[in-house]
Amino acid sequence: MSLSDFSHTHTPQSLAVSVKDLGLTYTTSIDKKPTLKARIKSLGRGKKHTRIVKALNDVSVDVHYGTVLGIIGSNGAGKSSLMRVISGIVPPTQGRVEVYGSVSTLLALGVGFNPSMTGRDNVYLGGLAAGMSREDIDKNFDAIAAFSELGEAIDAPMRTYSSGMYARLAFSVAAVVEPDILIIDEALSTGDAKFKEKSLNRIKELRTADRALILVSHALATIEDICNEVIWLDKGKLMARGNPTEVIASYREFVNARKSASSDEDV
Numbered sequence: 001m002s003l004s005d006f007s008h009t010h011t012p013q014s015l016a017v018s019v020k021d022l023g024l025t026y027t028t029s030i031d032k033k034p035t036l037k038a039r040i041k042s043l044g045r046g047k048k049h050t051r052i053v054k055a056l057n058d059v060s061v062d063v064h065y066g067t068v069l070g071i072i073g074s075n076g077a078g079k080s081s082l083m084r085v086i087s088g089i090v091p092p093t094q095g096r097v098e099v100y101g102s103v104s105t106l107l108a109l110g111v112g113f114n115p116s117m118t119g120r121d122n123v124y125l126g127g128l129a130a131g132m133s134r135e136d137i138d139k140n141f142d143a144i145a146a147f148s149e150l151g152e153a154i155d156a157p158m159r160t161y162s163s164g165m166y167a168r169l170a171f172s173v174a175a176v177v178e179p180d181i182l183i184i185d186e187a188l189s190t191g192d193a194k195f196k197e198k199s200l201n202r203i204k205e206l207r208t209a210d211r212a213l214i215l216v217s218h219a220l221a222t223i224e225d226i227c228n229e230v231i232w233l234d235k236g237k238l239m240a241r242g243n244p245t246e247v248i249a250s251y252r253e254f255v256n257a258r259k260s261a262s263s264d265e266d267v
Contacts, residue, residue, distance in 0.1 A: 015100055016181050016212035017063040017086055023094035024056040024081050024236075055081040057236040058095075065101075065180075066209040070227035070244060071216045072251055078236040079216045083185050086214070101180030101212070102131050115159040119150055119169055122158055126173040140176050147202075148172040149195070168195055175202045182206060185216040200226065220248050 028051050056078045063069050071079045084090040085097055087105040113122045123144050127137040145154050148168045158166065174182065184203070203226055206213060217223055223230060223244060230247040232239045234254070240247045 014065050015062060015098075016065050016067070017061075017100070017214075018098040019059060019061045019063075019082075019086065019095070020097075021095035022056050022059040022082070022085060022092050022097065023054070024078075024085060024090065025093045026053045026055055027051070028053060054236050056085070056092075059233070059236070059238050060095075061231055061238065061241065063181075063212050063214060065212050067229055068203075068207050068213040068215065068227045070223035070230040071214065071233065072218075072220065072223060072230060072248065073233035073239075074255065076235070077233040079233055080185055081236075082233065083183055083214070083216055087183055099181065103181045103183065104131070104174050104177045104179035105183045105185075113158055113166070113170070116157055118157055119148075119154040119161070119165075120145075122169065123154075123173055126170065127177065131179075132177055136177075144169075144172045144176045147176060147198075164192060164195070171199050171202075175199070175206065178206070178211075180210070181212045181214070183214045183216075186218070220252070224248055 029049065059078070059082065061069075071082065073079050081090070083105070085092050086099065087103060088099070089105075114125060117125065120141075123141060124134070124137050127140070127144075128134070132140070148154070148165075148171075150165060150169060153161070153165065154169075158169075161169070171184075174184065200222065203213065203215070207226075213226075215223065215227060227244050229242065230244040231241045232247050232251045239254075240250055
């Protein structure tokens with residue numbers, strides 16, 4: 001993976017992320033909770049039950065600056081896997097990913113946060129993980145704290161936070177950083193309605209010609225409202241890409257067809 005920082009030199013339609021022939025295969029060990037007898041029998045044989053999962057299969061997509069790309073698909077479609085590869089968290093099994101610019105990632109909520117540390121300390125932890133310098137964080141701390149609306153709880157250990165408070169702090173760090181490329185995975189599904197609205201408005205503010213946003217969500221209405229392009233993944237494959245309304249309509253049709261097919265089987 002090559003990572004080059006062309007910060008503040010982007011023109012609309014210049015490339016932010018290029019994904020070519022991407023494949024990601026996980027090999028998982030299946031723990032079947034063997035009986036004591038079975039464990040004794042298999043001693044020294046080193047026998048393991050493994051299962052190969054193709055999380056992504058030959059996915060190619062370019063994301064240009066000025067694009068707000070929505071990624072949709074059912075659970076297990078490969079959405080989060082794609083985000084993790086683009087973010088550099090997981091190396092691809094095949095293909096290549098090129099990222100042009102600084103990336104701030106808001107994946108599974110609170111990843112990178114240390115629950116035993118205070119919210120304040122975790123702002124620094126999260127900011128440094130997002131590529132900010134300590135000086136940047138010092139400068140932005142008040143804005144992050146204010147956006148999170150945590151008040152005095154910012155100085156309490158994060159293990160005392162509710163999932164909504166966790167979400168608010170994670171979103172605040174990612175959204176205040178103002179990166180070239182912002183990746184948000186299901187961050188808006190947690191938190192109260194008022195904060196969700198505030199988060200949506202913040203994402204809308206971040207939609208500029210010199211920034212690329214990638215948003216993964218099951219909230220199709222949100223995707224349609226915010227994004228100007230959508231891709232639909234199913235079982236690791238790219239099914240469609242294009243106009244949000246059209247891709248979402250195809251996805252809904254597909255999901256309904258699958259539901260009726262499975263209900264026919266049940267009869």
